[in-house]
Amino acid sequence: MTQHLTVVEHPLIQHKLTIMRDQATSTAVFRQLLREISQLLAYEITRDLPLTTTRIDTPIQPMDAPKLAGRKLALISILRAGNGLLDGMLELIPSARVGFVGLYRDEETLEPVEYYFKVPDLMSERVVIAVDPMLATGNSSAAAIQKLKDAGAKDIRFLCLLAAPEGVERMKQAHPDVPIVTAALDERLNEKGYIVPGLGDAGDRMFGTK
Template identity: 65%
Template sequence: MYANLTVVDHPLIQHKLTILRDKNTSTAQFRQVLREVAVILGCEVTKDLTLGKIDIETPLEKISAPYLEGKKLCFVSILRAGNGLLDGLLDLIPSARVGHVGIQRDHETLEAHRYYFKTPDKLDERLVIVVDPMLATGNTAIDAVNELKKAGAIKIKFLCLVAAPEGVEKLSKAHPDVPIITAALDRKLNDVGYILPGLGDAGDRIYGTKG
């Protein structure tokens, strides 16, 4: 299908995704379930982290045990909806560094407009995981990755909850070196750039706001 796309079809993720899609799910439940899904997705997106060895002593004997080595990885949240995934990822890896990219989509042109960019230093030495619940048109993701590469990032992954084929294709073409990890590849975009069947506007559903 797409060489750089991974769809995580774990039963727990698919069950929780159904709850997130349901329009009757409350704001509080949506926020909590998204955080839970993020933890499971986090295990997938970090499964190739580099391990070293460290000598420790258990209550019974000394062993050489695995530990994460190298610079702390960096999660980069695309504001504002990305923070809904970020919370769960930090539950999993509380020592991770965090960056933020503020990008707003023009609802008429569907183009991305950046208004904020702040990341940790030494991005070239870190795994950088960009997080945004939705990969729709791909414009926001491409802009974020463009800026991260300008800032020095070399190893980048994109993590989302739901993706549209149009967004996957566009991001893959612009940045074929960036793996895309998602819980679902949905059918298509509608004429105003929303994913079908999707789950609506993730930011509005996380924060209880309207468009």
Template identity: 65%
Template sequence: MSNVHVVSHPLVQHKLTLMRDKTVSTKGFRQLLNEIGMLLAYEVTRDLPIELIEVETPLAKTMQPTIAGKKLVFAPILRAGTGFLDGMLNLVPSARVAHVGLYRDPQTLEAVEYYFKAPTDVAERLVIVMDPMLATGNSAIAALDRLKRRGVRDMRFVCLLAAPEGVERLTNAHPDVEIWTAAIDEKLNDHGYIVPGLGDAGDRMFGTK
């Protein structure tokens, strides 16, 4: 699919393999997710618009590039999406942050919203929506729906792992939103988990069950 970007950088793939290992500690998993977040942020912002401004160096005045327009917004889907946040903010420290609180109903697998907070002018900014796992696609679709109701029209979605089913559902629901992921795995199991995957990213990140 033309709107799906698999980030094949060796560092991303190496760190993802480490995260798949069930013996990795909570601390190690969290650190790796933070590091991959930074690397994925580098890829998803590769084509940000730039403009020339005048800068005076110790030697001369010169016209040099800077990012144009309003600062972008990072929008992690709670709770696991926050695992990307520190790494991305390390790369773009001036970015604004929105929070989208969703949980997956264990019976229906549908996303249920419990919290939403975004900058007042979020509709005027590029919004990077993030969640480590794109499984059924329900949470991602609900988050994008919610942001569109606030007027946002320029969004990108970043995840660590995706299932083909989730990619297809998200693409059908929001064909205008491009997807960045480190890998597209084999399938979903009967409980809506990505296989082979890496388990529940939120539980592994926070040490919960």
């Protein structure tokens, strides 16, 4: 992938996202829609994965058929909200290896604080897709990507549900080599660092917490 930011404007994604934005949408529906959108976004972010061929026998005759090349993908959830995207992507890519980066945002400084990190081995040989529903200030995402690079990852992509211009710019400055795929680029951040118009706190809406 060469483009730094890709906004996937597929009608199904935009329709589902509108329902998710609505504050009247229930936790159960929000969670299901996030799973569905994650699969549609995964289709876009994996469109240029390398292929090789393998010899198979169809019911009619032998053929050289395409299959994914190289090591299994690594899907990295930026906790906790990243798990909502992770679940749907694993249905689409069940053989992927999975890792977790635990970060929370200090509400005073808006800076990320790490509390957990565990990723697959051989990161340098895998396509790595980091997932987090919200790219707001970009501080947590940039910190998570740096941790993945420190663990050896070279081919990293970032998938999110919503992005703010400030977060996109922060990521571009910190990691210009990491393409971003999202369902929407919203207007801005408010004074509390939330995306506007956004959909609130994705983790709270997904897990039913406040």
